[in-house]
Amino acid sequence: MSSRLELKTISHRYSDAKEDVLKDISLTVEASRSVALLGASGSGKSTLLRVAAGLENPAAGKVLVDGEDLAGTPPDRRGIALVFQNPLLFPHLNVVDNVAFSARMAGFSRRRARRQALEYLDLVQLQDFAHRHPWQLSGGQEQRVSLARALARQPRLLLLDEPFSSLDSRLREDMYNLVSLIREQLEPTIVMVTHDRREASVLADSIAVLDTGRILQHGPVPQLHYRPDSLAVSRILGGLNEIPGEVTGGIHSSALGRIKVQDTVDDGAAYLVIRQETVNLVSAGTGVVDGSIASIKSMGAHTLVTLTIDNGSTAKPAVRISAEVVGAPDLSIGELVGVDFEKSAAWAVNS
Amino acid sequence: MIPTLQRPPPSMRTSMPGGAAGRTLMGLLLILWFTLPMIPVALWAVAGRWHAPAVLPQTYSWEGWSSAASSGLFPALLASALLGAGVAILATPLGFMAAVSIRRLPRRYARPVEGILLAPLAIPPFALVMGMNVVLLRAHVPAAAGVLLLLVVTALPYTVFMFRSALAGYDDRFEEAARSLGASKAQSIRHVRLPLLTAATSRAAFLAFLVGWGDYIVTLIVGGGQLRTLPMTLASAASATGNEQLTAVLSLTVVLPPLALLTALLLTRRHGRIR
Amino acid sequence: MSPGPATPPFTGPATFTLEPWTSNAGGLARSAAVSLYIAAASTLLACTVGFAAAAYILAMPRAGRLVAAVSAATIPIPHLIGAGAVGLLLSDAGFLARILGMPDGGFPTFVGGPFWSAVIFEYAWKESAFVALVIVGSLARSVGGLCVSLYIAAASTLLACTVGFAAAAYILAMPRAGRLVAAVSAATIPIPHLIGAGAVGLLLSDAGFLARILGMPDGGFPTFVGGPFWSAVIFEYAWKESAFVALVIVGSLARSVGGLCDAAATLGAAPLQRITHVVLPLALPALAVSGLIVFVYTLGSYEVPWLLGRISPEALPVRAVRLFGSIDLDSRPQAMATALVSVMAGAVAIIGGLILLRRLRGLR
Numbered sequence: 010m011s012s013r014l015e016l017k018t019i020s021h022r023y024s025d026a027k028e029d030v031l032k033d034i035s036l037t038v039e040a041s042r043s044v045a046l047l048g049a050s051g052s053g054k055s056t057l058l059r060v061a062a063g064l065e066n067p068a069a070g071k072v073l074v075d076g077e078d079l080a081g082t083p084p085d086r087r088g089i090a091l092v093f094q095n096p097l098l099f100p101h102l103n104v105v106d107n108v109a110f111s112a113r114m115a116g117f118s119r120r121r122a123r124r125q126a127l128e129y130l131d132l133v134q135l136q137d138f139a140h141r142h143p144w145q146l147s148g149g150q151e152q153r154v155s156l157a158r159a160l161a162r163q164p165r166l167l168l169l170d171e172p173f174s175s176l177d178s179r180l181r182e183d184m185y186n187l188v189s190l191i192r193e194q195l196e197p198t199i200v201m202v203t204h205d206r207r208e209a210s211v212l213a214d215s216i217a218v219l220d221t222g223r224i225l226q227h228g229p230v231p232q233l234h235y236r237p238d239s240l241a242v243s244r245i246l247g248g249l250n251e252i253p254g255e256v257t258g259g260i261h262s263s264a265l266g267r268i269k270v271q272d273t274v275d276d277g278a279a280y281l282v283i284r285q286e287t288v289n290l291v292s293a294g295t296g297v298v299d300g301s302i303a304s305i306k307s308m309g310a311h312t313l314v315t316l317t318i319d320n321g322s323t324a325k326p327a328v329r330i331s332a333e334v335v336g337a338p339d340l341s342i343g344e345l346v347g348v349d350f351e352k353s354a355a356w357a358v359n360s
Numbered sequence: 361m362i363p364t365l366q367r368p369p370p371s372m373r374t375s376m377p378g379g380a381a382g383r384t385l386m387g388l389l390l391i392l393w394f395t396l397p398m399i400p401v402a403l404w405a406v407a408g409r410w411h412a413p414a415v416l417p418q419t420y421s422w423e424g425w426s427s428a429a430s431s432g433l434f435p436a437l438l439a440s441a442l443l444g445a446g447v448a449i450l451a452t453p454l455g456f457m458a459a460v461s462i463r464r465l466p467r468r469y470a471r472p473v474e475g476i477l478l479a480p481l482a483i484p485p486f487a488l489v490m491g492m493n494v495v496l497l498r499a500h501v502p503a504a505a506g507v508l509l510l511l512v513v514t515a516l517p518y519t520v521f522m523f524r525s526a527l528a529g530y531d532d533r534f535e536e537a538a539r540s541l542g543a544s545k546a547q548s549i550r551h552v553r554l555p556l557l558t559a560a561t562s563r564a565a566f567l568a569f570l571v572g573w574g575d576y577i578v579t580l581i582v583g584g585g586q587l588r589t590l591p592m593t594l595a596s597a598a599s600a601t602g603n604e605q606l607t608a609v610l611s612l613t614v615v616l617p618p619l620a621l622l623t624a625l626l627l628t629r630r631h632g633r634i635r
Numbered sequence: 636m637s638p639g640p641a642t643p644p645f646t647g648p649a650t651f652t653l654e655p656w657t658s659n660a661g662g663l664a665r666s667a668a669v670s671l672y673i674a675a676a677s678t679l680l681a682c683t684v685g686f687a688a689a690a691y692i693l694a695m696p697r698a699g700r701l702v703a704a705v706s707a708a709t710i711p712i713p714h715l716i717g718a719g720a721v722g723l724l725l726s727d728a729g730f731l732a733r734i735l736g737m738p739d740g741g742f743p744t745f746v747g748g749p750f751w752s753a754v755i756f757e758y759a760w761k762e763s764a765f766v767a768l769v770i771v772g773s774l775a776r777s778v779g780g781l782c783v784s785l786y787i788a789a790a791s792t793l794l795a796c797t798v799g800f801a802a803a804a805y806i807l808a809m810p811r812a813g814r815l816v817a818a819v820s821a822a823t824i825p826i827p828h829l830i831g832a833g834a835v836g837l838l839l840s841d842a843g844f845l846a847r848i849l850g851m852p853d854g855g856f857p858t859f860v861g862g863p864f865w866s867a868v869i870f871e872y873a874w875k876e877s878a879f880v881a882l883v884i885v886g887s888l889a890r891s892v893g894g895l896c897d898a899a900a901t902l903g904a905a906p907l908q909r910i911t912h913v914v915l916p917l918a919l920p921a922l923a924v925s926g927l928i929v930f931v932y933t934l935g936s937y938e939v940p941w942l943l944g945r946i947s948p949e950a951l952p953v954r955a956v957r958l959f960g961s962i963d964l965d966s967r968p969q970a971m972a973t974a975l976v977s978v979m980a981g982a983v984a985i986i987g988g989l990i991l992l993r994r995l996r997g998l999r
């Protein structure tokens with residue numbers, strides 16, 4: 010059921026647009042793996058999925074599935090299922106017939122198609138809703154039917170285009186569990202689009218960051234968070250700390266002092282990126298550096314504390330560093346505290 | 361009823377079966393289907409001599425136009441235009457008022473009222489006219505006024521329908537939103553209500569105009585031959601043989617003005633959207 | 636003299652009592668119910684049989700005349716004679732029992748039986764002839780026209796819906812060429828049917844444009860205008876109304892169909908399957924509504940069959956208008972009757988169409 014997808018140097022432009030929506034995109038997804046495409050709205054994520062599904066013909070580049078070039082293969086013969094952002098259930102069919110649609114198209118009898126459809130409805134726990142009409146379902150149920158319908162196609166490849174973005178957070182958690190269950194049971198190859206980095210982290214083995222039609226970085230979830238290739242990737246993944254400085258011989262010097270960073274970074278101006286989640290607040294003088302608290306923002310169970318580092322140099326705008334700490338710490342604005350983080354994992358990106 | 365030239369979604373384009381050749385053929389056939397009957401009309405309008413076996417006219421001339429002019433084209437044009445304009449002027453505001461009052465009425469009364477207003481659509485126009493003709497004669501209503509009255513009744517379903525659907529899509533909260541954004545009552549009417557209803561108004565007026573402009577049966581029965589409109593002139597030309605040029609010329613004079621009006625309507629609407 | 640029940644009738648002071656009503660209320664009610672039952676059952680049966688007979692008389696020119704004669708012959712028979720005859724036919728040892736070979740026992744008791752069957756049969760038998768002749772009398776004049784009009788309306792609607800759906804699918808599916816088709820179909824909408832009929836006349840008549848293009852101006856060209864199949868009339872209606880159907884469908888689908896076709900494609904539906912399994916079912920309500928409008932309109936439209944049709948049999952509207960304009964004073968009521976038939980046919984079509992539509996909505 011699962012296949013390997015390769016996108017090779019894909020470019021695409023809509024007929025009435027001035028600029029390419031996709032620029033020279035290459036991406037490989039191994040069989041049974043799950044990749045999340047993460048990017049701002051309008052960055053071309055949906056377009057990339059539509060190209061993979063065959064709904065748009067790319068201006069340049071190839072779509073390969075298991076090494077076979079799909080150029081000229083129409084969408085209905087690609088064996089690639091796409092779940093859209095809105096469920097797009099057929100309003101003239103009831104739930105079970107929606108799920109049975111692909112089997113009917115393949116020429117199976119109505120009875121057989123329905124029997125198979127019921128199994129997939131079982132998978133998404135909607136067998137009791139088989140004879141409802143689409144308009145009698147809630148948003149989450151519709152999206153589950155849409156997922157079951159795509160799975161019933163038994164696709165080589167499952168493409169999900171922000172399928173859960175219209176659901177409330179509890180339903181979304183249910184859907185995450187459902188996708189995990191489906192991954193366990195059917196092991197499909199999945200490419201999913203999202204603009205929610207948490208969703209990407211939960212559902213995918215690796216994340217590809219898309220920005221204005223280019224893939225900035227593709228790698229495993231921790232790599233994207235802790236070892237981004239560029240400032241842009243760090244920002245898209247929600248990183249807040251960018252400490253300006255200079256790298257010479259693998260040592261980054263900045264307001265935080267001299268910190269050993271990875272060897273691969275080039276000498277010259279570079280930013281130290283530190284995830285706010287890994288920054289700890291300690292009593293003044295015991296951390297890497299001291300700072301005075303500039304703002305305290307509650308994020309629910311966590312609190313985001315932003316500090317200004319003052320080490321005498323007043324020439325540049327003051328360096329700020331943020332820490333996401335558990336609970337609501339007993340701190341006040343202006344208080345001096347120490348900042349601590351794992352120096353051995355320090356990561357710098359060239360600017 | 362009124363043509364809407366929406367942009368089709370591009371994603372259905374792969375759904376037309378038959379390959380590129382089949383699709384092209386189908387497109388050509390459809391265009392041919394919709395234009396075919398008007399081709400001989402266009403040719404006859406400028407034909408001079410065009411005898412039977414010849415596929416195209418042997419000579420071209422404006423003969424048809426001059427003979428039409430001499431057989432009362434201009435008075436007929438004027439009569440038709442006046443009739444169309446009269447129907448539009450009466451049926452549009454009536455339709456608007458009816459639509460608004462249907463909207464205001466409690467649902468229990470609104471449905472039957474709407475049903476009555478739409479009923480002329482369900483009754484064959486000739487039957488309606490034959491029934492009313494007796495009444496109009498008894499009441500000594502002048503023929504022209506009778507024609508106008510009946511055509512307004514015929515046009516009302518269209519204008520009511522246009523305003524009904526426009527008002528259905530019109531949400532009072534638009535004006536409320538405008539008020540909450542600081543617009544005065546007058547400003548909210550001027551800048552929100554009117555722009556949102558002009559499209560429907562022009563469509564309704566256009567349809568009502570068409571009812572008067574192209575009518576034949578009402579003018580024939582109630583007008584009793586006194587009202588020589590374009591369709592009346594055309595009908596007498598078309599029902600006799602050997603009048604091809606005249607028929608064609610009269611057909612074009614009936615068809616072209618509304619088409620020009622429609623194009624103008626569409627163009628101004630597009631302008632409005634971009635602005 | 637003591638007052639009391641023994642007082643002879645019609646003498647002495649008048650007294651009022653409900654006794655005649657109450658003393659035998661059960662029997663009174665039962666008789667009333669029986670009479671009502673007999674009347675209702677007989678009427679129902681008479682109307683059913685009468686309508687069937689009328690339809691047969693109208694539909695079958697020869698055998699129908701025989702049926703008409705027989706049914707007319709039953710009209711002057713008095714009910715008393717009818718009752719006697721039915722008694723002979725249906726009694727326990729009657730004619731029917733003898734034919735069926737069960738004179739004793741087995742034969743159900745029709746005469747004097749619990750369901751008043753023989754009585755109902757007698758009424759239904761005599762009154763069905765009356766019903767049939769009334770229906771035939773009022774329809775005979777218009778029925779030819781009605782058939783022609785129904786045929787024209789049905790054929791035009793079918794053709795307009797077919798071409799209109801094809802055009803709508805094309806407009807929705809082809810972004811560029813579709814716009815051109817949409818424009819030409821939109822342009823045909825404001826053309827009055829009278830002009831369309833004139834144009835079709837120029838196109839399809841014996842020496843018309845098509846005959847010239849095909850190179851058969853004399854003889855070979857089939858008679859479309861005024862021909863036996865009303866082809867020119869149907870063509871004109873189909874031409875103009877297909878544009879209407881197409882634009883109604885495009886208007887109702889334009890927003891939703893793209894995404895659904897995409898979804899269908901990724902679910903393995905080939906192009907033709909997308910049209911038949913997605914676009915067609917989605918278009919069905921709009922198709923049905925516009926089809927109903929086209930049917931009712933073509934049923935009652937005058938200009939086109941007048942210009943392009945045959946003289947005999949006449950379409951209903953043509954007949955009505957001709958009679959209405961005739962100098963013969965007798966023809967006015969006939970014209971009105973024809974118009975009424977036309978209105979009723981339209982009403983039946985609308986009611987039937989609406990029921991069908993509701994069914995269609997229920998299915999979805």
Ligand SMILES: Nc1ncnc2c1ncn2[C@@H]1O[C@H](COP(=O)(O)OP(=O)(O)O)[C@@H](O)[C@H]1O
Pocket residue numbers: 023024025026030048049050051052053054055056057370
């Ligand atoms: N059918 C279309 N025609 C023209 N431009 C489009 C079309 N669809 C999307 N675009 C444009 O392409 C860009 C990328 O769109 P999309 O792939 O939908 O982004 P995303 O899914 O990442 O939000 C956007 O700028 C959008 O405006």
Ligand SMILES: [Mg+2]
Pocket residue numbers: 054055056170171
């Ligand atoms: Mg998108």
